[in-house]
Amino acid sequence: MSRPRTLASTEAGQSTPEYVAAVLLLAALFMSLLALVGPGLPGGALARAIAAKLVCAVDGGHACGRSNRDVLAPLSTLERAYGQRLAAMIGERAPEISFEDGDFVSLPVDYRQCRLRSCADSIRHGSLSRTQTGLRPVAFVHVVDCRDSSAAARAGYDCSGARAGNVYIQYWLYYPDSRTGPASSLTGGYHVDDWESFQVRVGPDGTGMARASSHHSYNGRSGGLGSVPSDAGWEPKSGWDTLLGQLHVAAGSHAGTTEAAADDTRHIPRGALRLIPLEPVAAAGGAPSFAVSPPWEKGVWSDPESTGT
Numbered sequence: 001m002s003r004p005r006t007l008a009s010t011e012a013g014q015s016t017p018e019y020v021a022a023v024l025l026l027a028a029l030f031m032s033l034l035a036l037v038g039p040g041l042p043g044g045a046l047a048r049a050i051a052a053k054l055v056c057a058v059d060g061g062h063a064c065g066r067s068n069r070d071v072l073a074p075l076s077t078l079e080r081a082y083g084q085r086l087a088a089m090i091g092e093r094a095p096e097i098s099f100e101d102g103d104f105v106s107l108p109v110d111y112r113q114c115r116l117r118s119c120a121d122s123i124r125h126g127s128l129s130r131t132q133t134g135l136r137p138v139a140f141v142h143v144v145d146c147r148d149s150s151a152a153a154r155a156g157y158d159c160s161g162a163r164a165g166n167v168y169i170q171y172w173l174y175y176p177d178s179r180t181g182p183a184s185s186l187t188g189g190y191h192v193d194d195w196e197s198f199q200v201r202v203g204p205d206g207t208g209m210a211r212a213s214s215h216h217s218y219n220g221r222s223g224g225l226g227s228v229p230s231d232a233g234w235e236p237k238s239g240w241d242t243l244l245g246q247l248h249v250a251a252g253s254h255a256g257t258t259e260a261a262a263d264d265t266r267h268i269p270r271g272a273l274r275l276i277p278l279e280p281v282a283a284a285g286g287a288p289s290f291a292v293s294p295p296w297e298k299g300v301w302s303d304p305e306s307t308g309t
Contacts, residue, residue, distance in 0.1 A: 081277035082143060086167070090141055093169055093200045093208065094273055095247040097137070098264035102251040105266050107137040108173035110276065111288070115193070117176050125265045129272035137268050139198075140278040142295060144168040144304040147204075158303040165204040168304035172197050172278060172295045179252040189253075193291040196254045198247045201240060201304070211239035212247055212256030213309040221259035238307055245270075 078087035099105045106120045107128060114120050119133045130136060146152055146159035146166045153159065159166075173196050180189030197213045211218040220241025241258050248257045248264060260267070281287075282296035300306040 095198050096270050097247045098260040098267040099249050100251040101265045106175045110138045111174045136274045138274045140172040140276050142170040142278045167202040169200045191291050209240040210258045214255035219257045
């Protein structure tokens with residue numbers, strides 16, 4: 001299998017590191033002087049706008065669109081990977097995750113920090129922002145931007161047909177294991193490592209749809225017994241639903257639906273979920289051997305409309 005590719009970059013407007021550093025330093029000094037003098041300085045607003053344009057010009061577009069006040073603040077991990085506008089979309093479209101009731105719950109974690117239940121679990125109820133050992137819950141992010149089909153094709157993504165013009169955001173959740181029942185180790189319903197996902201499709205008009213992975217297929221707001229044929233691989237479903245912003249996680253198996261259940265007693269608020277770009281992680285290589293296929297080896301990584309999970 002070919003090595004995953006990172007987001008395509010453009011060579012337009014590239015400058016030497018020395019030039020970029022000089023302009024950024026000049027802009028920073030300029031903004032610092034304005035801050036010391038105060039907002040009453042004549043022409044201060046215009047000066048801030050000019051400094052912002054300078055930073056935008058030399059930063060390859062990542063800082064473009066940021067306010068004059070925060071343009072010199074450090075870029076977030078998402079902004080460095082995807083640019084400011086797409087990073088904002090990723091944050092806004094991330095789900096609040098709720099969990100089916102049980103004695104404990106496994107939170108999605110960074111597999112590079114934790115691959116055991118002992119560091120992923122929590123017995124707490126209510127709003128969760130940490131595991132029992134203090135780890136933050138994590139969602140790895142993968143984006144297929146089909147607004148530029150040519151660039152997407154160069155990156156190895158399928159943006160043909162109805163995919164064109166959409167932005168697909170995949171939130172990948174890693175759990176140390178999966179079990180579908182109390183006797184799962186005997187019935188074959190248990191395995192170590194579990195990758196599940198919540199995916200959002202944003203159309204050219206800004207309209208969003210979402211789906212959640214469930215074994216061999218996808219669900220919208222419905223799951224349970226109605227999803228058995230697709231979970232068994234008999235009738236794979238695309239699962240896209242107009243219900244947004246929620247991910248319900250089944251106990252043990254971590255199969256998902258896009259609507260929280262009334263009796264869910266635990267949830268991860270959207271703001272508590274740490275979002276990590278997955279493209280550079282996958283491209284760097286060196287990932288451990290997983291018992292199940294990691295996201296970058298799944299068909300949906302390159303074809304965002306795939307019904308395989």
